Amino acid sequence: MLANKSMFSQTVDQVNVQERVARLFSRSIKKESKVAALNNILSMIDLTTLEGKDSPGKVRQLCYKAAHLHNQFPDLPKVAAVCVFPPMVPVAKKALRRTGIKVASVATAFPSGMSTLAAKLEEVKAVVGAGADEVDMVISRGAFLRGEYDRVGEEIAKVKETCCEVHLKVILETGELVTLDNVRIASILAMNSGADFIKTSTGKVFPAATPPVVLIMLEAIRDFYLQTGKKIGMKPAGGISKAKLAVQYLVMVRETLGQDWLCSELFRFGASSLANDVLMQITKQFTGVYQSTNYFSLD
Amino acid sequence: MNYKTDWVYNPAPESADHVRIQERYDLFINGKFIPSVKNAYFKTINPANENKLAQVAEAQKTDVGLAVRAAKKAYENIWSKMDPSERGKYIFRIARLIQERAREFAVIESLDGGKPIRESRDVDIPLAAAHFFYYAGWADKLEYAFPGRKTQPVGVAGQIIPWNFPLLMAAWKLAPALATGNTVVLKPAETTPLTAMKLAEIIQECELPPGVVNIVNGGGETGQALVEHPDVDKIAFTGSTEVGKFIMKTVAGTGKKYTLELGGKAANIIFEDAPLDQAVEGIITGIFFNQGHVCCAGSRLFVQESVAETVISKLKNRMETLIVGDPLDKNTDIGAINSKAQLDKIKMYVDIGQKEGGEIFQSSCNLPKKGYWHAPSLFTGVSQSHRVVQEEIFGPVLAIQSFRTVDEVIAKANNTPFGLSGGVWTDKGSKIFALSKAIRAGVIWANTFNKFDPSSPFGGYKESGLGREGGLEGLMPYVHLV
Structure with missing residues (x-):
């Protein structure tokens, strides 16, 4: 499985990664290029609610918001998907009918992944059966950190098998992987095992998506593509609440993966409050002033 | 990979409105701006669009002589006798003023030399200030740099700098020379004289005693006049190996100290x-x-x-x-x-x-x-x-x-x-x-490249030159140990 020497033995130097990130993040994005980026970001958002206290009512509100981001600007794009817990899949599915917005569900004992493989597969089967368009699974970090890469890979492959055509996003939970070397290994492991997307975090562990981690994952995606011709998607999630940071991530995607990844089929933001900040920035680009947050719906 | 993306960055130019560039710059000798004896000027252009930026006085042999005389007088009467902590204060002042006017320096460096503003803003100018700060600190601590020895300044230093890092190279040369009690005649490169002239303005503003730093612009002949001048006690040169060899031949047997920082092929x-x-x-x-x-x-x-x-x-x-x-x-x-x-x-x-x-x-x-x-x-x-x-x-x-x-x-x-x-x-x-x-x-x-710090010595082996600049070692070319 681990076929190519240069790809898998490649190490990561943290200091230089931070330097590269700083360089990318210093790009100055203004005027039309900023508006274009903000619009693109909206279309890449997986609007997310993953709380123990989630209710069908809250999910329905979120779904309505997903399709009607800000009525002041009717031409705004819709978000890419709504991401919920398994029991909420039918609710979201119904609420999003005919909107073109996808339903994503977390599965495999999210967020810890601490369950038996059988139970995980059962859960995946259930959400796929309920009509989820995308499944966000978590890897077994314990097994990964013990060095049982085969086991982690096998689990991902089995989940993918259960998903069939449904898109599989593999959450690495990079906050628990400790080193950037591990992030790279886990990324390649996930892609080799059938991931359609790789995703940084559950949002339940600190730190969630960090710029160095995202850069390493994007570089792994690029290397995997150059090796296999397969385009794998990327989803940073957790801790991205400001439009400016999202634009900076878009710069990172542009200069690492290029044109093909600048779309919601291959790049997503997992976020709950990002959309409103982007909307506020878009409004500011048109009106020249910042509005109060009260003008943007909280759902 | 396809990097020709639909999403392109809009131009984000750094404003140049706040920058003052005079139509003409004269020589900076004995604390004053004076024209050359022949009243000769050459133009300096912006290499990004070939537009003329300014006229700069071209120093003749006589002008170089005037500059060296001013430097010698300042050396003998003032600078070498000044309390080292006082010397340090002047150098700190130069460093602070460079920081204060960093934006203007960065823009002019990019206009005159063609380098991206990201580099002049983030590398050239901050490092230039850092060099002055660093050597200002050494001025009154020389006896700790060379334990058990006393240092004496060398005298008048003739310094010839290249066009690739105009202000930074001026800082590399000036800071250690001044800290150790030498006076200077500096010749900037012909294609990039402007930031050195801005530096001259700062030096005036600092009220550095007249003649301690003199700046003469010009090409190879101006440089040659400086190298050959009998009252120059030390030559510091950064540039091509070819010119470096010429300098070595010229100063051979004269007793002049010299350092050469030449080419490379790393x-x-x-x-x-x-x-x-x-x-x-x-x-x-x-x-x-x-x-x-x-x-x-x-x-x-x-x-x-x-x-x-x-x-x-x-x-x-x-x-x-x-x-x-x-x-x-x-x-x-x-x-x-x-x-x-x-x-x-x-x-x-x-x-x-x-x-x-x-x-x-x-x-x-x-x-x-x-x-x-x-x-x-x-x-x-x-x-x-x-x-x-x-x-x-x-x-x-x-x-x-x-x-x-x-x-x-x-x-x-x-x-x-x-x-x-x-x-x-x-x-x-x-x-x-x-x-x-x-x-x-x-x-x-x-696991890195092209990283610089004032405290780290820099210099070459073989045809890349001799002597070190930066760090404690960078003091040595400017002192006699007694």
């Missing part, structure tokens, strides 16, 4: 266990920083065989994302070539490389019509016998070779008349120590 060595993506960044910084106008540029790349193909393909992809264009744009990675003469030289080498059978790759960026521009380029299929591997191009042109063993790469890295710098990329500490001992070069960077 080996940047990537081992198979290196962090490859970061190494690629290091290669980019190594050769394309300041359009490759860097004496310590990593212009010879050695990649271990097993990863050569991977690294070269990563490098080519990365080159496609470099933004080449308006030096004042904050997003520009690579600016304009400093002068027409330099552009011609680079083109000549690219031509030679192709004629000798090297395979060239150039980034597909669009180059502006006006001004002097060169696309980032690399050669593969070249060897130690090719001229593009042997000679310093001083432009954005990289020569790549692969290697199999450690011994082979050491032999090849040292197989050059130069020895200024080198780079090693590996995850293994032992390899770093082995290589840095074996490579005969003044600076070896490990």
Whole structure:
């Protein structure tokens, strides 16, 4: 499985990664290029609610918001998907009918992944059966950190098998992987095992998506593509609440993966409050002033 | 990979409105701006669009004589006798004023020299200030620098600096000379005189005693007059090896002290266990920083065989994302070539490389019509016998070779008349120590490249020069130990 020497033995130097990130993040994005980026970001958002206290009512509100981001600007794009817990899949599915917005569900004992493989597969089967368009699974970090890469890979492959055509996003939970070397290994492991997307975090562990981690994952995606011709998607999630940071991530995607990844089929933001900040920035680009947050719906 | 994206960055130019550039600059002698005796001027242009920026007085032999006389008088009567802590205060003042006017300096450096504002703003100007700060601190601590010895200043220092880092090189030269009690006649490069003239304004503002720093602009003849002047006690030169050899001949037997910081053809060595993506960044910084106008540029790349193909393909992809264009744009990675003469030289080498059978790759960026521009380029299929591997191009042109063993790469890295710098990329500490001992070069960077700090000595082996600048060692050329 681990076929190519240069790809898998490649190490990561943290200091230089931070330097590269700083360089990318210093790009100055203004005027039309900023508006274009903000619009693109909206279309890449997986609007997310993953709380123990989630209710069908809250999910329905979120779904309505997903399709009607800000009525002041009717031409705004819709978000890419709504991401919920398994029991909420039918609710979201119904609420999003005919909107073109996808339903994503977390599965495999999210967020810890601490369950038996059988139970995980059962859960995946259930959400796929309920009509989820995308499944966000978590890897077994314990097994990964013990060095049982085969086991982690096998689990991902089995989940993918259960998903069939449904898109599989593999959450690495990079906050628990400790080193950037591990992030790279886990990324390649996930892609080799059938991931359609790789995703940084559950949002339940600190730190969630960090710029160095995202850069390493994007570089792994690029290397995997150059090796296999397969385009794998990327989803940073957790801790991205400001439009400016999202634009900076878009710069990172542009200069690492290029044109093909600048779309919601291959790049997503997992976020709950990002959309409103982007909307506020878009409004500011048109009106020249910042509005109060009260003008943007909280759902 | 497709890096020609629909989403492009809008221009984000740094404003130049706040910058004051006079139509004419005179010589700075004995604390005053005076025209040259012949009233001769040459023009300095913006290499990004060939527009004239200003007229600059061209110092004749007589002018150089006046400057040296002023420096000698200031040395004998004031500066060498001044309490060292007082000297330090003046230098601190210069450092602070550079910081205060950093934006103006950065914009002028980019206008006059063609380098991207990102570099002049983040590297050139802050480092120049840092050098003054660093040596200001040494001024009253010289007895700790050389325990058990006393230091005496040398006298009048003639300093000739290049066009690739105009203000920074002025700082490298001036700061240690002033801190140790010498006075200076500085000759900036012909194509980039403006920031030195701005520095002269600051020096006036600091009320540095007249004659301690004198600045004479001009070309080779002005430099020659300075080198040959009998009252100059020390020559500090940064520039080409050819001129360095001439200086060595000229000062031979005169008793003048001298330091030379000359050309380079550094080996940047990537081992198979290196962090490859970061190494690629290091290669980019190594050769394309300041359009490759860097004496310590990593212009010879050695990649271990097993990863050569991977690294070269990563490098080519990365080159496609470099933004080449308006030096004042904050997003520009690579600016304009400093002068027409330099552009011609680079083109000549690219031509030679192709004629000798090297395979060239150039980034597909669009180059502006006006001004002097060169696309980032690399050669593969070249060897130690090719001229593009042997000679310093001083432009954005990289020569790549692969290697199999450690011994082979050491032999090849040292197989050059130069020895200024080198780079090693590996995850293994032992390899770093082995290589840095074996490579005969003044600076070896490990898992990084083109990093500078005032406290770190810099200088070359072999035809890359002699003497060190920066750090404690950088004080030595400016003192006699007694």
